[in-house]
Amino acid sequence: MRLSHFVSPSAAATALGGVLLLASCSAPAAPAGSPPVIGPDSTVRVAAGPQYMRGPIHRFFWGKHYRRVWAVPVEAPVFNLGTAVPGGLKPLQEGGSFQTKNLRLLAPNGVQYVLRSVDKDATKALPEGMRDGVIGRLMKDQTSVINPYGAYIVAPLAAAAGVYHTNPRLVYVGDDPALGEFRQSFANALYLFEERPEGDQRAVSSFGRSAKVESSRKVFTNLVYNPRHRVDARWYLRARLFDMWLGDWSRREDQWRWAGFPAAGGATVYRAIPRDRDHAFFKFDDGLLTHIIGWVKSNYQSFHQKIRLADVEGLNRAARPLDKSLLVYLTAQDFQQVADSMQRSLSDQVIRNALAVWPKEVYAEAGAEFDKNLRGRRDQFGAVAARFYELLAQEIEIPGTDQPERFIIEPTGPGMVRVSHFSLHAGRPDSLVGQRTFDYRQTRSIKVFGLGGNDVFELRGLPDHRLTVGIYDGAGQDIVELKSVAGQADRPTNVVVYDSGDGNTISVAKPVKVESYVPAATEFDAAGWLLRHRLF
Known part of the structure; x- marks a missing residue:
């Protein structure tokens, strides 16, 4: 009324x-x-x-x-x-x-x-x-x-x-x-x-x-x-x-x-x-x-x-x-x-x-x-x-969900990288959740948080070293892979895969760093993201 x-x-x-x-x-x-x-x-x-x-x-x-x-x-x-x-x-x-x-x-x-x-x-x-x-x-x-x-x-x-x-x-x-x-x-x-x-x-x-x-x-x-x-x-x-x-x-x-x-x-x-x-x-x-x-x-x-x-x-x-x-x-x-x-x-x-x-x-x-x-x-x-x-563009944080998802990270030009976020569905095409291209002149770092679910992170090339990219696996058994690196092996990059050691499959070229880490509560799963928002 x-x-x-x-x-x-x-x-x-x-x-x-x-x-x-x-x-x-x-x-x-x-x-x-x-x-x-x-x-x-x-x-x-x-x-x-x-x-x-x-x-x-x-x-x-x-x-x-x-x-x-x-x-x-x-x-x-x-x-x-x-x-x-x-x-x-x-x-x-x-x-x-x-x-x-x-x-x-x-x-x-x-x-x-x-x-x-x-x-x-x-x-x-x-x-x-x-x-x-x-x-x-x-x-x-x-x-x-x-x-x-x-x-x-x-x-x-x-x-x-x-x-x-x-x-x-x-x-x-x-x-x-x-x-x-x-x-x-x-x-x-x-x-x-x-x-x-x-x-x-x-x-x-x-x-x-x-x-x-x-x-x-x-x-x-x-x-x-x-x-x-x-x-x-x-x-x-x-x-x-x-x-x-x-x-x-x-x-x-x-x-x-x-x-x-x-x-x-x-x-x-x-x-x-x-x-x-x-x-x-x-x-x-x-x-x-x-x-x-x-x-x-x-x-x-x-x-x-x-x-x-x-x-x-x-x-x-x-x-x-x-x-x-x-x-x-x-x-x-x-x-x-x-x-x-x-x-x-x-x-x-x-x-x-x-x-x-x-x-x-x-x-x-x-x-x-x-x-x-x-x-x-x-x-x-x-x-x-x-x-x-x-x-807001200076330090980017891209959250997933506790469902299976695919994150595609690909260079699109000098100092540019595009991140595409898809939801995975059994038996039908993936659906786009969001997509954005970032420019090193505005953005210093990009952090991608898979949170829960068995996620896939695809690196389709090496991002420009002027952009720091962090991949945080979170809960679930995830796949992290680097595709198409021909001629880029000696290229400097600032990509780090943070591996919590819970059964992930990581296949990346040498320029990409892999570091073991203990996830913080606020970056591990959906409940942690709620904690970040003072809602848990």
Whole structure:
């Protein structure tokens, strides 16, 4: 069930960016630290975090951040679990990360929703005894680096960019008895209410109307155990460039869900659904001490008018394992085409329309700044995509699966080598999984990991010595052979076969080195590759 199913048509249009504003009069703003008075009109006026307003000395050292946005009162509808959807919502379980508090809710038709706290508390990552000390207070204060209303503008921007997205609305949860055992923890606070991207989502267009939305752990398990499953790499790249545009640097594996779609031969194609935009529009470096920390922690990048191309690596550090696995077969041309498409889609008018869904008080504080920054960063899509490609192309890792596969490695010209990855099938032709040609001017090393299954590695000639090629056999009894080396025996090469000694057949010419090794857990089989992605 979509969120528009339980608001009026006019309110649904307003809610597109995640904000539901009611035109009726609201209760007066409450003093800081007190719940607002809930009147019969079922709206309240409340600030998300007035406690983040601090004096000038504190702001000088620890930053202005979004303190004024946190402190401004906005109007929000009171959330009623009994009437939010037909039949009401039942609280299921509490969850969330180290910062965000979540409450999962179940509708009578089996669809799940979630309440995500607007205010955050990073001190949950600290030992309990430190949470109320100096470090704990500073960590809690730095919640102000997040724009509490940033998620609202993400939805319309993502829709324009062709990226799947949730549809959050701002709600106020009062002291509702329907919260049951969660009443004490969740009452009297602002939340984002949105669909939970899981299971059958055929009713939700912003999830692609997929009948099967799954977690990263489930999807990556499917990917590494069976080559019939694959991720739509260009779709994922579009989502990643969108992340960079928003300045969202926290894109680790659990920040994603995946919309599955059936393909030929019983295969499944997955498309990325980004979730949890807590670190989008991050503003960190506007205090003396936070500025210094930002230079040391290059992933803590602030949302400015320009993306620092020199720090694109830091901006994407959390997602690097995902990027290296899922984008390995895309070319520089693919990156540029996706970037150009997104730049055309995100016009000035699209940006203005997205910002218009903010409460007028929030727009007054941050609207002009966001308009300028989003337009400036949009104009960098091409340069950022090129830099992103360059970083990923330097050291290539090509993973197999736990099924039998064939990897063909062949020179295609001076300094060039092509890697082709096939899935093996008994009684029928091999099927191509992926293929890409690498250039020594961009790529230093290529590592091919067979993982499980009885794999075949074919070297059709000796790659240029300016490219280092490593073949890692993994589990299973594999075949590694060098074909067609006439006239190349004295040619220098940097190809190494890493033999774990588990019954492989290796037939290679002398220029190719064979080294015994003990495989690391993260390169031996499918389970190890999941460990590499923090999913095992």
